[in-house]
Amino acid sequence: MDTMEFNKFFGAAVGALLVYMGLGFFSELIYRGGGGHDGEHHYAYALAVEEGGDEGAAKEEEVPFADLLAQADPAKGEKVFGKCKACHKLDGTNATGPHLKGVVGRPVGAVEGFNYSAAMASHGGEWTPEALNEFLAKPKDYIPGTKMSFAGLKKVEDRANLIAYLQSVQAQ
Structure with missing residues (x-):
């Protein structure tokens, strides 16, 4: 160099x-x-x-889910159900996921003929509006080991509207 x-x-x-x-x-x-x-x-x-x-800073007050459900709009919930249609039906037949006809008030993992994951089958309990709200927020967090690959609905208003829609379909 x-x-x-x-x-x-x-x-x-x-x-x-x-x-x-x-x-x-x-x-x-x-x-x-x-x-x-x-x-x-x-x-x-x-x-x-x-x-x-x-x-x-003012903290945003949480509204009880029962109040949100009372004010929910089933018509908006029907639009939210569009995200569920790929795997779930409302006519009583199973698809990739179990049918959701009569889901509100039904025992968890109780649809006849559907092959649930062990976590879902052994979870127990009932699909109350509050339980559905928590499950739909993050299914894998609410029931670890579930086969449901859906990430969840972030907005509590969307969850309330969807549950109101499922209740309205159930009543028909």
């Missing part, structure tokens, strides 16, 4: 360092608005922040 090669490597390193320092300086000018050398920072934009941080 001759001296010229060494000078090229040294020059490249110094040049890269200057570019790095220059980018830092100019980005500081852009985001800080050019001030800051006199000890006071002048920002390019300001964000209004309430005093007290999270302590003063």
Whole structure:
């Protein structure tokens, strides 16, 4: 390696360092608005922040599920049921999943002729509106080991509307 090669490597390193320092300086000018050398920072934009941080933030009150269900709209629930149609039917026949005719109030894992997972079959209990709400939020969390691959319905209003729809179909 001759001296010229060494000078090229040294020059490249110094040049890269200057570019790095220059980018830092100019980005500081852009985001800080050019001030800051006199000890006071002048920002390019300001964000209004309430005093007290999270302590003063009002927490959203949870509405009891029974109240949400009482106000639920079965017509909206029918639209939500579109996500369920791929695996479930309402006419009393099983598909990939068990039929949902009369599901509200039915024992968990009790549809005749459907091959439930061991977790679902041994769960016990009844499909109350509250149990359906918890199950539909995250099926795999509510009954670990279930074969139901559906991720769940995030919005509690969607779950309430769906359960109201299932109840209305059940009554027919």
